[in-house]
Amino acid sequence: MTDQEKLKAALTELQAFLGDRATDSAIHRMAYSRDWSPRYKDMTDLPDILVVPRNTEEVVQIVQVALKYELPVIPFAGGTGMGGGVVAWKGGIMVETKGMNxxxxxxxxxxxxxxxxxxxxxxxxxxxxxxxxxxxxxxxxxxxxxxxxxxxxxxxxxxxxxxxxxxxxxxxxxxxxxxxxxxxxxxxxxxxxxxxxxxxxxxxxxxxxxxxxxxxxxxxxxLPKTREVRAWVFRTLIDGARALERTLASGLSVESAHLNCRRRLHFYTHAFRQKYGKEPEIPDWAESILFLSFAGDEDVVEFSLQKARSILEGEFHGEWVREQEMVEGYWDSKHRLAFIPFKQKWPDSQREKKFGAADVGVPMGRLEEMYHAFLEISAKYDQQILGMTVYNESPNKVSPSISFAVFVDDSTEETVQNFYRYVREMSLKAVELEGTMSTYIGDGDRLGGFNELEHGLSFQYMKELKALFDPKNIMNPGKKFESRWIQP
Ligand SMILES: Cc1cc2nc3c(=O)[nH]c(=O)nc-3n(C[C@H](O)[C@H](O)[C@H](O)COP(=O)(O)OP(=O)(O)OC[C@H]3O[C@@H](n4cnc5c(N)ncnc54)[C@H](O)[C@@H]3O)c2cc1C
Structure with a gap:
């Protein structure tokens, strides 16, 4: 059977139980041709078939058809991934999962x-x-x-x-x-x-x-009864990280903690200036800004705020950010599907240039080193820096999951390749600093090809586990074990 004959036969079998929820119409497939990961403007990867199952039983039937014809099967959700995880660069059956809601x-x-x-x-x-x-x-x-x-x-x-x-x-x-x-x-x-x-x-x-x-x-x-969000600036990045560590160790009801570098801070000051027409009172020496939210019962939150101030300002010489509107603006940006401060600074940001990130993780003590590497590596590959945000994703610990964000020029294949060269070098640096290449984006079609460098012999065990779950390598092939963009 030729590839075209296989696809035709598979579509007929899928339509037998899914009806018009299985299609090869180009207009429908086009909507599933990319995610938010940087790729050049006119680049699209169309899956061959789109299916919209409503339950587990239908997914079982879909995978059985895919197995019979050895066709790739790719699950698609919101399509907001930043690593190309949903990109069907090997063709196949795209499974729209939002019909199962x-x-x-x-x-x-x-x-x-x-x-x-x-x-x-x-x-x-x-x-x-x-x-x-x-x-x-x-x-x-x-x-x-x-x-x-x-x-x-x-x-x-x-x-x-x-x-x-x-x-x-x-x-x-x-x-x-x-x-x-x-x-x-x-x-x-x-x-x-x-x-x-x-x-x-x-x-x-x-x-x-x-x-x-x-x-x-x-x-x-x-649901917590109340929530308060505040911010403090510090003289160094590591001061901010150590102040956070101490605050968590004190047992306060911290609910979210994001540490940003000086460059990222500029987004928030810029947004404030644009909205209120005045300069926020941020000292020139500020190298980092720590946003914290506290949640729980009112008296506990009130106590937490006061105690946090005594730690962050008294012990670590942080300065409390008085412009609460700026802090609220930051918080608002966490709850919308848009990079609000970026858009305020560069209104055409998502149209003219794409947001891209190296999302590495390093232990707390290597944060400064990783940040300096970011400045060097982004310059080497001509990437326009957006800034660094450190998310903390383990309960009550400083556990840096870092977004080293840049603007990607997506006008040509070469400029996009350059972004992926930047990601590669940042990833290798993170491994050298006892960290990991990715903390939240995933391998997608970027990192799999050199995963062995991070995982060593255990990568072979991963391959065997993959074969146990997916003996014919039909489940989202081209991810985890190979890269499309970056070669080792
Ligand atoms: C404005 C914006 C803000 C963002 N904020 C964050 C953030 O705060 N934190 C963060 O980590 N990321 C963030 N991201 C990145 C991205 O949104 C997240 O990684 C998110 O998890 C992707 O979800 P999605 O539903 O869009 O998944 P998709 O992009 O559709 O898929 C992501 C991966 O999951 C797989 N997948 C989907 N469904 C299934 C399933 N049912 N079973 C198995 N595998 C499946 C896909 O094949 C793919 O590999 C943001 C992106 C944007 C655009």
């Missing part, structure tokens, strides 16, 4: 919710709110980003410093593997388990390469 059970007694994995985090929280509950795993893209994609790419959350990442919420998940079987992995509604192997953990950051997550059960928490 039902809440299957809300169980307040057990502080638990079971959903189909295509529901967005925003929608899920709207459904939980009447119960006084919420899922605290909240990437800034939560209006578009689904539960399945959060598991798939292990994204960061605004509230990671208190609640951790998706794995800290997940108790079980159903995955349709590359063997065409639906398997439930995890420990029912229990928070953890020491029986068997923790196979559920393998799904986190797997980017659909082991299978498609179709259902998940998650732990939820009580």
């Amino acid at each position: 039902q809440v299957l059970e809300i169980d307040p007694a057990n502080m638990s919710v079971t959903v189909q994995a295509g529901i967005t985090i925003w929608e899920l929280n709207e459904r939980l709110a009447p119960y006084g509950l919420w899922l605290p795993h909240q990437p800034e893209s939560k209006r578009a980003c689904t539960i399945g994609a959060s598991i798939g790419c292990d994204n960061d959350s605004t509230f990671g410093v208190r609640y951790g990442k998706i794995l800290d919420c997940l108790t079980n998940a159903v995955v349709v593997t590359g063997r065409g079987e639906a398997v439930r992995l995890g420990h029912r509604k229990a928070s953890f388990s020491s029986t068997g192997y923790n196979l559920m953990h393998l799904l986190v950051a797997a980017e659909g390469t082991l299978g498609i997550v179709t259902e998940a059960t998650l732990r939820v928490v009580t």
Whole structure:
């Protein structure tokens, strides 16, 4: 059978049970031809077929058809990924997962919710709110980003410093593997388990390469009664990090903690200047800005604010940012699907140039070194710096998940390649500094080709696990084990 004959036969079989929810129409496929990762302007990767399943059983049938014709299967969620995780550069069947968006059970007694994995985090929280509950795993893209994609790419959350990442919420998940079987992995509604192997953990950051997550059960928490957001500036980056460490160690109710470099701070001062027509009172010596939010009962939050001031200002000589409007502007930008401050500074930013990031992680003590490498490497590859933000994603710890952001000139293949050269060198530097190449974007079509450099012999074990879940390598091929952009 030729490739075209295979695709035609597969489409006929898919349409037999999906009807017009299986199509090869170019206009529909076009909407699934890229994500938010930098690629040059007229570059598109069309999948061959688009399907929109409504439940696990339909996904099983889809994968069985794909297995029969050995066609790639790629799960697509909000399409806001920044690493090309959904890009079908090897063709195949694109699975639009947002048709699976039902809440299957809300169980307040057990502080638990079971959903189909295509529901967005925003929608899920709207459904939980009447119960006084919420899922605290909240990437800034939560209006578009689904539960399945959060598991798939292990994204960061605004509230990671208190609640951790998706794995800290997940108790079980159903995955349709590359063997065409639906398997439930995890420990029912229990928070953890020491029986068997923790196979559920393998799904986190797997980017659909082991299978498609179709259902998940998650732990939820009580909505806090009140929240206050404040910011402090420091003389060095490491002062900000150490001040945060000390604040967390004091036991205060810190709910989110983001440390930004001087360049990133300029976005917020610029936005403030534009909106209020005056200069914010930020000292010239400020090299970093730490945004903290505190949440809980009012008296605890009030106490936390006062105590935090005594630590950050008294012990670490930070200066409290008095322009609360600037702080609110920052907070607002965390809850919209847009880079508000960037847009204010460069109104054409997303049209003229794309946002791109090296999302490495290093231990706290290597932060300054990594930052200096950022300045050097971005200059070497002619990248226009946006700045650095350090997210913290382990409960009560300084655990840098870093966005080293630049503007990408996406006008030609060469300028985009240059961005990926920058990502490669930043990634290798992070490994050298005892860190990791990616903390929230994932391998996508960028990093897989030199994953062995980070993982050594364990990379071979990863290959064998992949073969166990996906013997014919049909689940999102071209990710994790090879790179399209960057070669070792
Ligand atoms: C404005 C904006 C703000 C952002 N803010 C953040 C942030 O705060 N933190 C952060 O970490 N990232 C952020 N990102 C990056 C991105 O949004 C996140 O990585 C997000 O998780 C991607 O979700 P998505 O639903 O759009 O996934 P997609 O891009 O559609 O998919 C991401 C990956 O998950 C896989 N996948 C999708 N569904 C499934 C499934 N059901 N089963 C298995 N695999 C699946 C896909 O194949 C792909 O590999 C932001 C992006 C934008 C554009």
